[in-house]
Amino acid sequence: MAAVMYNFKPYPSDNDVGMAAEALVTSHPCLKEPGSVSGWYGWKMSLKFKMGDYRGKLSRSGCLEVSVNAGKRSKNNPDKDHPHSNIKRARRAEVNFLPNFPKGESQASLEEMRLQIMDEVQKSQQNLRLIEMLMQKTFALRRQEIIQENPQVKDFLGKWPALRIESQLCAEFQRITNVNLRNKFYAVLDQHTPGLMALYRQKAARTGKISEALRDIFKIYDLQVS
Known part of the structure; x- marks a missing residue:
């Protein structure tokens, strides 16, 4: 059980x-x-x-x-944090919360892969297939850094610049949640499209450059629909 x-x-x-x-x-x-x-x-x-x-x-x-939650207060260590305080646990959508390192890999070997990723991202002709493979292997290292060190987003993206690539951002989201980010985004966008259209039509009825641009867009849209 x-x-x-x-x-x-x-x-x-x-x-x-x-x-x-x-x-x-x-x-x-x-x-x-x-x-x-x-x-x-x-x-x-x-x-x-x-x-x-x-x-x-x-x-x-x-x-x-x-x-990651071990080492709390005990009889031998009365000065440490309470056992039930600041428990690090997966959120609702996180399927892969804190995986172990891949078999045969260590923190040092994964750190070398991280440096290799940084070098590859800086190239004008990026090898996206190599970046994808290295990002997949170093996933556990990133999760450990996020959960244990809680870094700032700016600092984290500086160490992992491949996450600025759209394909890698979607891949990282799927590694954590097992959900396709693009499909999920477009599905939810379809649900909210009628409400967004009504909101933008109200904006188009006003005066100003933005409203004028929206009116031009809706004219083209209405012609296509009719």
């Missing part, structure tokens, strides 16, 4: 754990607690502890997604 829950969320909320406990009892009625109002409250508390133990095992095995 802990492993399955972790695949959805490494840090489930109280409601999430309750839903998992309820689903467990619903699928296996023999596990329902006699005398309990809900029939699964004890399982909920048990799963909370199980999730903590499971995250501890993953942290000790080197899983960055949970080990």
